[in-house]
Amino acid sequence: MNISAASQAAGLPVKTVRYYADIGLVQAPSRSDAGYRTYDDASVRKLVFIRRSREFGFSIDECRELLSLYQDQDRNSAEVKRIASRRLEEIEQKQRELQSLHDELAHLVKTCRGDDRPDCPIIDYLG
Amino acid sequence: MNISAASQAAGLPVKTVRYYADIGLVQAPSRSDAGYRTYDDASVRKLVFIRRSREFGFSIDECRELLSLYQDQDRNSAEVKRIASRRLEEIEQKQRELQSLHDELAHLVKTCRGDDRPDCPIIDYLG
DNA sequence: CTTGACCTTCCAGTTACTGGAAAGACTAGG
DNA sequence: CCTAGTCTTTCCAGTAACTGGAAGGTCAAG
Known part of the structure; x- marks a missing residue:
């Protein structure tokens, strides 16, 4: 091939x-x-x-670890579970961050009229 | 300074x-x-x-746009709202992806015994 | 034999910085 | 005035995980 x-x-x-x-x-x-x-x-x-x-x-480094466990017939599942659990925690952390980001930005977008006038709560908030 | x-x-x-x-x-x-x-x-x-x-x-490029609007006394808020809304959609998209990733991985971690035996549903699923 | 698809290597670019080296500038203490 | 220590400068390289492109070799079909 x-x-x-x-x-x-x-x-x-x-x-x-x-x-x-x-x-x-x-x-x-x-x-x-x-x-x-x-x-x-x-x-x-x-x-x-x-x-x-x-x-x-x-x-990539985690893939390297997982791959060696994948190829290891005598692996124990604890190792794999440890790597996956850590990754799961990272995902949950990211979710929390994203949520607060989302809420804050959504609020700003909602309160912005979005017309042709120069006053804009988004800019006011950022500046 | x-x-x-x-x-x-x-x-x-x-x-x-x-x-x-x-x-x-x-x-x-x-x-x-x-x-x-x-x-x-x-x-x-x-x-x-x-x-x-x-x-x-x-x-950085979005910051460039926002910054020029920030400095522009004649800006209209529609532009700013457009950029922020697009960003908000990206965040929401990312949230959906992260959610399904989370659920799938959480399920795998949950069903993995995590002992010293070689059989591991996480590896089975990935391979 | 030529055309076009496929393969090779190597180099550069992406994003948004971060680390470090070498060297000049400034400040405080003695 | 000298020195030590901190601040500043520029420049080069590295990060993560590829991706794009150039220059050139290979292969199968017609």
Whole structure:
């Protein structure tokens, strides 16, 4: 499988697949005589795993941890749960921040007439 | 006022204040004989305006827009409202994404025993 | 044999700063 | 006047995670 087939199968851009090999996230695949990267199903599965982990907002370094646990037949689930729980807390923190941001901004937008006059509570508040 | 006094007054790191002048977000301040940047109250007010806008998640380019409206005595509030409303929609979009992410991950964390056994629903789900 | 799609490497750019080095300026104490 | 310490300057590099593009090699079809 050449890189574009693998990237299609994994649901990632070609550039990203190459990038993941460059930074050693997935080990560099073998090469054809012409120097083309050739991927197998196992590599694609790892790429999919990474894509899904990234979609969950795990950083590349967290993906690295998760991936090694994914490949480790003797892993214990405590490790994985720890990483995921930490991520969950980050999400909850972000949600709280976003909520107060939302409420404040929504209030400002609501009280702004939005006409052609120069007085604007949003600007007043920011300044 | 030297840069550190201005940065204190504005609540921004010195580096950031310098950076904002470099990228032309605030016009470059005048210099002392020795080449030190000297800030006045008006500059500090603009820096505060930017800091607060950034805290609201406006990008640097949006801050640029808002700042020019802030300085424009003839601005109409419709423009400002438009920018803020767009930002509000982005926040709401992000909130929805974060919510579904949260629910999915919370479910996984909940169903993971987190013991020393190798089977782990989080890994199963990601892989 | 040529065309076009695909592949390679390498370099630069993105966002919004942040860290650090080297060197000049200013202030207070002795 | 000297020195120590703090402040300031510029410039270069790094962060995270890619993305875009150029220059050039490869492959399959017609």
